[in-house]
Amino acid sequence: MPKRVLFLTPYPQDTAGSQRFRFEQYIAYLEEQGIVVDRQSFIDEQTWKILYLPGHTLQKFVGIIKGFARRKWMLLRAIQYDYVFVHREAAPLGPPVFEWFLAKILSRKLIYDFDDAIWKENTTGANSLAAKMKWASKVASICKWSYKVSAGNEFLATYARQFNDHVFVNPTTLDTAYLHLPDHSSTKTNVTVGWTGTHSTLKYLDLIEEVVNELQQELPFEFLIIADQRPDSGIQGFQYLPWDKESEVADLNRIDIGVMPLEMDEWAKGKCGFKALQFMALERPVLVTPIGVNAEIVEHGVSGYHCQSREEWKQQLKVLIQDESLRQQMGIRGREKVVADFSVCSNKDNFLRLFS
Incomplete structure (x- = not known):
């Protein structure tokens, strides 16, 4: 049987x-x-x-x-x-x-x-x-x-x-063969920095609110929030997209630089880096708080940046907004990492071992 x-x-x-x-x-x-x-x-x-x-x-x-x-x-x-x-x-x-x-x-x-x-x-x-x-x-x-x-x-x-x-x-894994596919066909003028998550994690945007607002006085860029609820955020002029499973990947492809700020606490150590993985799978560089698995997923200076202080967030975000070539290089390296270590294909046998 x-x-x-x-x-x-x-x-x-x-x-x-x-x-x-x-x-x-x-x-x-x-x-x-x-x-x-x-x-x-x-x-x-x-x-x-x-x-x-x-x-x-x-x-x-x-x-x-x-x-x-x-x-x-x-x-x-x-x-x-x-x-x-x-x-x-x-x-x-x-x-x-x-x-x-x-x-x-x-x-x-x-x-x-x-x-x-x-x-x-x-x-x-x-x-x-x-x-x-x-x-x-x-x-x-x-x-x-x-x-x-x-x-x-x-x-x-x-x-x-x-x-x-x-x-x-x-690990939490992505289907890099059929679902999470990068699309760089957008012809928009300004760079888009973006964040995605659920209502329970919207609080982490408060950690970079001042940095984003200050940078917007210096550089032209958009800030996009994709979530299951409209955020009550102090980020000036942010754009909001309701999360939709059917358009999820297309919506994420509108973002040029991903951000994943977290508190430096025990709860954050248990996070599995899903936001960072999504951006990386779509060949987008990502800035993360280097706690828990985030520090392993994102290689500092290769596929993105580790940011802890307010100054680090501002400086590294500014570098990426201004350097399209660097964004492309980091994006390619990030996707390579996801395909090798955090894809369905790479983890399939490991998952099936649970039932042996």
């Missing part, structure tokens, strides 16, 4: 970036090997559409209740699967009851995947109650119960190895 795998995900298929670029793009390879794949998301399509919109409190509450109900029904049929792949958590709130039942009662082989330092409470006073309800401490327990752990970078893997000897580093 063929092996069977159940993917338990937070969100519906083909919606969230962490799912699309960590494992969804590998499912076809599993099926090519004769493995039967099923999926179940906690959040359904209807709830996903309003999840991050203001209001809709009752609909969101009902959506959460339905998610718990689906997970309960899942336990009744989980015995038919050889592996259960859990991305981040089986349920967004409360202790790891479903993971415990799957591993300890049903003896299923759990493959646990995470791509952030989710054992830490990334919280402020305003959302401290919600953070406690997320039960961050469950990450250690799930790691301990799992057959294998798939971590997005070495920092995350080091944490997981405290509890499990079978930990694999599976």
Whole structure:
């Protein structure tokens, strides 16, 4: 009989970036090997559409209740699967009851995947109650119960190895053969500096707000923000594009220089450098805060620049805005790095090892 795998995900298929670029793009390879794949998301399509919109409190509450109900029904049929792949958590709130039942009662082989330092409470006073309800401490327990752990970078893997000897580093990867393809056909006049991300990471733009505003007094360039919500940013005259899966790559190709500022903290160490990888795959140089995997992905002075101080951000951004030839050279080197180390093709066999 063929092996069977159940993917338990937070969100519906083909919606969230962490799912699309960590494992969804590998499912076809599993099926090519004769493995039967099923999926179940906690959040359904209807709830996903309003999840991050203001209001809709009752609909969101009902959506959460339905998610718990689906997970309960899942336990009744989980015995038919050889592996259960859990991305981040089986349920967004409360202790790891479903993971415990799957591993300890049903003896299923759990493959646990995470791509952030989710054992830490990334919280402020305003959302401290919600953070406690997320039960961050469950990450250690799930790691301990799992057959294998798939971590997005070495920092995350080091944490997981405290509890499990079978930990694999599976970086977030891009399809450089068919999806993330560079396009330099634009005929626009001004250079475009750009950032992309979700509403939860828009706060990092505050770190370079003054630098961008000062440079705009010296040099002509545009600043483009691609996000799932319109930002409340102090960057003067920024352009905003709502994130759209269908036009994502074309929208990113409008950017000439990518930026990925981060705080120098423990949470940032768990980041997997996805923004930087996207820019590099499209042959764009990128400026990053050199913390965690960012320092490995971006080679300083080769595919982009490491920037920590305000002066470094301003100077290196100014250099790239003024030097088209340098942008091209760095862009080419960046794509070479992604193709070699962070592409679906380069990581396929590593990912499939999880199911051997």
